[in-house]
Amino acid sequence: MNDIVQDLVDTVDAVCARHADPERDWNPRLWDELERVGVTLLPVPEERGGAGADLATTAEVLRVLGRHAAAVPAAETALLAGWLLAEAGADVPSGPLTAAVAGPDVALREDAGGAWTLTGTLPRVPWARHAEGVAVLAGGRVAFVPRGGYEVEEGANLAGEPRDTVRLQDAAARVLASAATEKAFRERGALGRAALMAGAMEAATGLAVRYAGERVQFGRPLARFQAVQQHLAEMAGETLLATVAAQAAAADGTGFAVAAAKAAASEAAGTVCRLAHQVHGAIGFTDEHGLRHFTTRLWAWRDECGNEAEWGEAVGARAVDAGTEGLWPLITAGADG
Amino acid sequence: MPALRLDAAALPPELDDLRRDVRAFLAEEIAAGRIVPHADNWLAGWDPAFSRRLGERGWIGMTFPREYGGSAAGSLARFVVTEELLAAGAPVAAHWIADRQSGPSLLKFGTEEQRRAYLPGIARGEIGFAIGMSEPDSGSDLASVRTRAERTGGGWRVNGTKVWTSGAHVAHAMIALVRTGPAGESRHEGLTQLIVDLGAPGVRIRPIRLLTGEHHFNEVVLTDVFVPDDRVLGTVGDGWRQVTSELSFERSGPERILSTFPLLAAVAGRLAGRGADAADRTRIGLLVARLWALRRMSLAVAARLAAGDAPATEAAAVKDLGTRFEGALIETVRLLARVEPDLASSDPLAALLAQSVLHGPGFTLRGGTNEILRGVVAKALLPRGEAR
Ligand SMILES: Cc1cc2nc3c(=O)[nH]c(=O)nc-3n(C[C@H](O)[C@H](O)[C@H](O)COP(=O)(O)OP(=O)(O)OC[C@H]3O[C@@H](n4cnc5c(N)ncnc54)[C@H](O)[C@@H]3O)c2cc1C
Numbered sequence: 100m101n102d103i104v105q106d107l108v109d110t111v112d113a114v115c116a117r118h119a120d121p122e123r124d125w126n127p128r129l130w131d132e133l134e135r136v137g138v139t140l141l142p143v144p145e146e147r148g149g150a151g152a153d154l155a156t157t158a159e160v161l162r163v164l165g166r167h168a169a170a171v172p173a174a175e176t177a178l179l180a181g182w183l184l185a186e187a188g189a190d191v192p193s194g195p196l197t198a199a200v201a202g203p204d205v206a207l208r209e210d211a212g213g214a215w216t217l218t219g220t221l222p223r224v225p226w227a228r229h230a231e232g233v234a235v236l237a238g239g240r241v242a243f244v245p246r247g248g249y250e251v252e253e254g255a256n257l258a259g260e261p262r263d264t265v266r267l268q269d270a271a272a273r274v275l276a277s278a279a280t281e282k283a284f285r286e287r288g289a290l291g292r293a294a295l296m297a298g299a300m301e302a303a304t305g306l307a308v309r310y311a312g313e314r315v316q317f318g319r320p321l322a323r324f325q326a327v328q329q330h331l332a333e334m335a336g337e338t339l340l341a342t343v344a345a346q347a348a349a350a351d352g353t354g355f356a357v358a359a360a361k362a363a364a365s366e367a368a369g370t371v372c373r374l375a376h377q378v379h380g381a382i383g384f385t386d387e388h389g390l391r392h393f394t395t396r397l398w399a400w401r402d403e404c405g406n407e408a409e410w411g412e413a414v415g416a417r418a419v420d421a422g423t424e425g426l427w428p429l430i431t432a433g434a435d436g
Numbered sequence: 437m438p439a440l441r442l443d444a445a446a447l448p449p450e451l452d453d454l455r456r457d458v459r460a461f462l463a464e465e466i467a468a469g470r471i472v473p474h475a476d477n478w479l480a481g482w483d484p485a486f487s488r489r490l491g492e493r494g495w496i497g498m499t500f501p502r503e504y505g506g507s508a509a510g511s512l513a514r515f516v517v518t519e520e521l522l523a524a525g526a527p528v529a530a531h532w533i534a535d536r537q538s539g540p541s542l543l544k545f546g547t548e549e550q551r552r553a554y555l556p557g558i559a560r561g562e563i564g565f566a567i568g569m570s571e572p573d574s575g576s577d578l579a580s581v582r583t584r585a586e587r588t589g590g591g592w593r594v595n596g597t598k599v600w601t602s603g604a605h606v607a608h609a610m611i612a613l614v615r616t617g618p619a620g621e622s623r624h625e626g627l628t629q630l631i632v633d634l635g636a637p638g639v640r641i642r643p644i645r646l647l648t649g650e651h652h653f654n655e656v657v658l659t660d661v662f663v664p665d666d667r668v669l670g671t672v673g674d675g676w677r678q679v680t681s682e683l684s685f686e687r688s689g690p691e692r693i694l695s696t697f698p699l700l701a702a703v704a705g706r707l708a709g710r711g712a713d714a715a716d717r718t719r720i721g722l723l724v725a726r727l728w729a730l731r732r733m734s735l736a737v738a739a740r741l742a743a744g745d746a747p748a749t750e751a752a753a754v755k756d757l758g759t760r761f762e763g764a765l766i767e768t769v770r771l772l773a774r775v776e777p778d779l780a781s782s783d784p785l786a787a788l789l790a791q792s793v794l795h796g797p798g799f800t801l802r803g804g805t806n807e808i809l810r811g812v813v814a815k816a817l818l819p820r821g822e823a824r
Contacts, residue, residue, distance in 0.1 A: 100443050308817050328814035335440050336753040343736050344729035346444035362725035408718050415721025419712045423705030427523040
């Protein structure tokens, strides 16, 4: 990580330390601060209103947000909606945004006057109720429907983060031709979750390490028990693996790397959650304790944007295609793999 | 969790040519039948002629300066060469320990005369080294070694027994950790590394056979063995610090991830031929995904080492995850392959499976057990004193 990225990461870390409040399902104050330091549209080109940063920098910032269980649609805005709009040549508005892919029951229509409308249902759209608008990828086009143009039926993931059903009835949409693919949409979503998960794993491991040093049983801190030490070390290892995987996938930016990183991170998340709770005993199993902010997010995020079975299968298909001779070149291929 | 830190690193693109050259060379060696891929072949594949062929190409001693016969290509170039050799299951044991560990130790702690005596031969693939650390009563608790060296005219008289000494029967020299003075309160004082000529009078080497019957490691009994002063490595009494600095080389490399890779490659080929259903693809895909991530971790450690850092804790964490992966891979491949493991089989998959199963127990023992590695990681995570 170079110094500029490190400074940015430190700035975001400080903002989160001051304003993050994982109890809420939406933190407008934190969002405003993040906009102020200019990270909500990091990878969006400058001429479209963003910061023109690369995916690696974006992933590092998401990792910090994950570490603080930040209740903001950062991945959705920066990696998905901002990308869809900018890629189609539109300026990206400020404020929280969200995005979705239109399923088969969503219809995009153009009337005789050239006005577009969108009709149908979008399930589990992150933070839809708080977003300024939703960008919908609908077969070669991007449709942007601003807030108020759709109805929201509130839903939530395991952590209570908004995952809403969006109902569109002849919703007026701004429509642009798009070269974005559903595959790329899913990969960017997966990359965002992998980075957030790495951060949440850091937090869960950090809490377990701290607790093990404080909690006394049998006259000594838990940290002195070797069985507990082995748990902590395993969590630290899995966390490191998820972190390097997310960074490497963001830097490579290839479909294979992202698939491998999301599969590996989703698998690691299960291990980290299990051990974090084991080390915390009953207190970690309560709603009083902060551990749940991270473990419930990890349990949700490992299944969002494709779990390890989905991405594992994708990696496996590439591996089987590659065969005996091609497997190693597949694994070692860098950014052009 | 600031105690552990790794940042993903990329290899410089100029190493792509090197990788291509190594791949082409290995494909030719295999096609010509000069080498046969095996699982765990960095431990088991002793082939001095192959090591010399690598030496001729400058692919041993890549971290040694040219004046000592090395290619000075650097540790990341070495990373590329070694991971290619491991992935291909090439027989690299004859030079492995010398290239990875003993050579760098000689470079770091050795005298000018010692470097000139050993490094060029190591780089040619002609001189092999053994590691004389473990003893019958000293395994994980290495500081308890009892082999003693006593002052005598112009050098040291050494008595004691080393065990599990890989390749001692074919290596030329062994770097032994011996007691030369009182242990002190830390138990880490009074230890010294000596370069023991394995042909010297008083050295008796007896095979200890693996459960397969293979002769890999040995008992090395030292009876009044004379080691001249000019074969002390580094500083008398500084052995503990020297040995632990070796460990970041020993622990972080791709050999802690790839010992069973040839088996994974073979089953990918089997699935390609037979057709894979979704469950098969998921199973193999999860292995490949984790391997990809572990390799990037190992590379991240290598980049830190190349920058002059010694990320010993991160290296321990990578080795813990990597060596457990090497074993987990076998269990998954068994379920995918559905062949009976058979060392003598003409089906490479059945043979690689057999080699992997039978060598499996060693993965999480050699070079420091996983329990000990996790202890190292935990101690780094916890505030000073809390883990004790
Ligand atoms: C294939 C192979 C090659 C080897 N080659 C060499 C070589 O070339 N040179 C050399 O010097 N040595 C070599 N070794 C030896 C290796 O370094 C030792 O096996 C290792 O350090 C463990 O020591 P041990 O076998 O005596 O087991 P022990 O230390 O007796 O341990 C037995 C079990 O107890 C556990 N244990 C021990 N202490 C603790 C603790 N404090 N906390 C928790 N658990 C603990 C261990 O993790 C292990 O599971 C080799 C070993 C193998 C398997």
